[in-house]
Amino acid sequence: MATAAKAMDGPGQMLEVSVWRGGETGAYRTYAVPRLPSQTVLDVVTHIQRHLDPTLSYRFACRVGMCGSCAMSVNGVARWTCRTTVAKVAAGRRLEIAPLHNLPVVKDLVCDMTVFFDKWKRARGSFSPVAASGGDFAVVRPDSRARRAVDAGIECIGCGVCYASCDIVSWLPDYLGPAALNRAWTLINDVRDGAFRDRLRAVAGDAGCHACHTQMSCTERCPKHISPTAAIAGLKRATALAALRGEL
């Protein structure tokens, strides 16, 4: 196995790459791409556009795993293509590259993220400061329980990998999804935020945290190793307590 992988890493080998072409309807087109050492899936897509077919559309920006814009479905799994080496995913010298699942396709590998970010808004994902107290800065102890809960989820860069990996989103298109719920959980644990109850109301119910079946695809696939599942469990506890107190 290791020998086969090593042989594939060498120059002169060719990759058979099927790439989704079209919009919501379309078909896979196959390209032969030379295999290079340390090649990423984004390198493969870039090679196709620059040398084989300039009409191919895809998105990327930073190329180093900071912006999250190059997320695509690689051999059926949502990944950041810039941080995914071909050696890791193309065991049989074949790659299948498609736009992210659960989002409308604009063209080829580009999907429309509008619905994804609209759900962040629906989940009250923006910071709402408590009414100006005119006092001092809020003191947040780094080792406090709330701050540690924020730390666990705050590094999300909104790439959409979790959203594309979530089966519940595909079954229930209204479902807010793991990223928006994770964002809401970080704000619920932010002592400087004043929209606690409104946010709990926004994330409760059939289209919110209670739709999650804890299948954990989001946690499995998150490139930042965040656990939206843990955030959603936190929201379930918080909303349940609020419901019992009649505050929801």
Add this chain to the structure above:
Amino acid sequence: MTAAAQTRLWLAQRASAAVLAFCVVVHLAVIIYAVRGGLSAAEILARTQGSLPWAGFYALFVVAVAVHASVGVRAVALEWLHLRGRALGVLVALVAAVLLGLGLRAVWAVYA
């Protein structure tokens, strides 16, 4: 249905799951105990007929099943049948009523 009501349904399902965990363990333990002594309808009825504690236990079991299963079916119907609103409510009420009716009838049959 409001988000608060949906949250209460979720809570009801979790609470009924806890009741079921207890009831299933007791039920299985009694089965194992009963089989060791030889299993017969007469022996079972001897234990349950006129016994308020057993009738109460199985009535609780039935109520927990009716709540747990109907809320679960609601989630399945939402996701897979895309039912909403009144149709969803009718289905859930129907499932709960059938389970409750059949279950309590069985409890009464071994008690009376």
